[in-house]
Amino acid sequence: MTRLNIFLKKIAALLMLIWLGSALLAHAQGPKVLVVTAHPDDETGFSVSLFKITHELKGIVDMAVMTDGGGGFADSQLGAMYYGLNLTDSLVARTHLPMIRKQEILDAAKIMGLRNIYFMEQPDDWYTLDPQPYISGKNWDIPFIEKRLDLILSERKYDFIITMLPHAGQHGHHKTAVLMALRAVQRFKGPNKPIIIAGSPMVANSKPVDFQMLEGFPETKIKPGSLSFFLNRAFRFKENDKVSYKIVADWVIAAYKSQGAIQENGIHKTDFELYRYFDINDDQGIARVKDLFDQLANSGFAAPK
Numbered sequence: 001m002t003r004l005n006i007f008l009k010k011i012a013a014l015l016m017l018i019w020l021g022s023a024l025l026a027h028a029q030g031p032k033v034l035v036v037t038a039h040p041d042d043e044t045g046f047s048v049s050l051f052k053i054t055h056e057l058k059g060i061v062d063m064a065v066m067t068d069g070g071g072g073f074a075d076s077q078l079g080a081m082y083y084g085l086n087l088t089d090s091l092v093a094r095t096h097l098p099m100i101r102k103q104e105i106l107d108a109a110k111i112m113g114l115r116n117i118y119f120m121e122q123p124d125d126w127y128t129l130d131p132q133p134y135i136s137g138k139n140w141d142i143p144f145i146e147k148r149l150d151l152i153l154s155e156r157k158y159d160f161i162i163t164m165l166p167h168a169g170q171h172g173h174h175k176t177a178v179l180m181a182l183r184a185v186q187r188f189k190g191p192n193k194p195i196i197i198a199g200s201p202m203v204a205n206s207k208p209v210d211f212q213m214l215e216g217f218p219e220t221k222i223k224p225g226s227l228s229f230f231l232n233r234a235f236r237f238k239e240n241d242k243v244s245y246k247i248v249a250d251w252v253i254a255a256y257k258s259q260g261a262i263q264e265n266g267i268h269k270t271d272f273e274l275y276r277y278f279d280i281n282d283d284q285g286i287a288r289v290k291d292l293f294d295q296l297a298n299s300g301f302a303a304p305k
């Protein structure tokens with residue numbers, strides 16, 4: 001063996017060690033997650049999972065938000081006083097709410113420990129259950145969103161993508177945001193395709209929303225017979241039986257002072273976050289989602305035995 005050969009072997013061994021080290025480090029960093037929603041405040045349904053991922057599992061969470069939130073003024077009476085602007089007037093709201101809601105989502109992001117928020121700046125026009133005006137490209141710039149999501153996914157290399165559950169009763173904006181995320185995963189080329197799951201909030205002693213697929217959009221199908229994954233926010237910590245993770249969710253909701261209805265109806269209400277597995281994922285991903293929720297159940301403060 002020549003000296004050069006020995007030298008090259010040493011270099012190869014060193015590179016192998018560096019690669020192993022970085023692979024281990026990547027694992028040690030915890031999961032990388034992108035949340036795709038329509039409005040600032042949609043992520044409140046996942047807030048405790050996101051908080052636990054960043055604070056307890058040392059993971060990374062980014063968010064992509066489709067609209068500027070300018071249409072959220074129907075219940076802004078108290079927010080109008082707080083901000084000193086006549087926000088219940090639609091013209092005032094559409095002029096000033098986009099900035100206010102960006103500030104609110106940044107405050108919420110700080111609580112949840114998020115890394116970045118990608119604002120897609122699409123119009124938050126009106127309330128409708130119909131996704132067609134958006135997904136067709138009539139009211140939203142779909143090629144723009146697709147291009148940005150493709151770039152974000154290829155650059156940031158997420159393990160998981162979390163969306164809302166696109167059931168029939170959801171806002172058309174919510175349904176379209178889910179479709180944008182699902183289609184971005186479908187377009188994703190290369191190894192390590194992210195796993196996409198749908199989250200929804202649940203109150204104790206209620207039944208999960210029945211959902212298999214949003215009619216007309218087969219990519220929204222949930223894997224038949226697959227497990228659902230729960231995150232329990234509601235148990236009191238065994239340390240003193242006074243505190244639960246619901247408090248973190250309350251902090252996040254409290255950031256959205258322009259959004260009266262979520263304050264009135266959401267504060268301290270949600271007991272569980274329920275996550276479902278989309279059928280477009282490979283079957284092998286189920287074990288990874290189970291592992292994520294096992295880690296979340298066993299990290300931080302434990303439930304009383």
Ligand SMILES: [Zn+2]
Binds near residue numbers: 039041
């Ligand atoms: Zn929303």
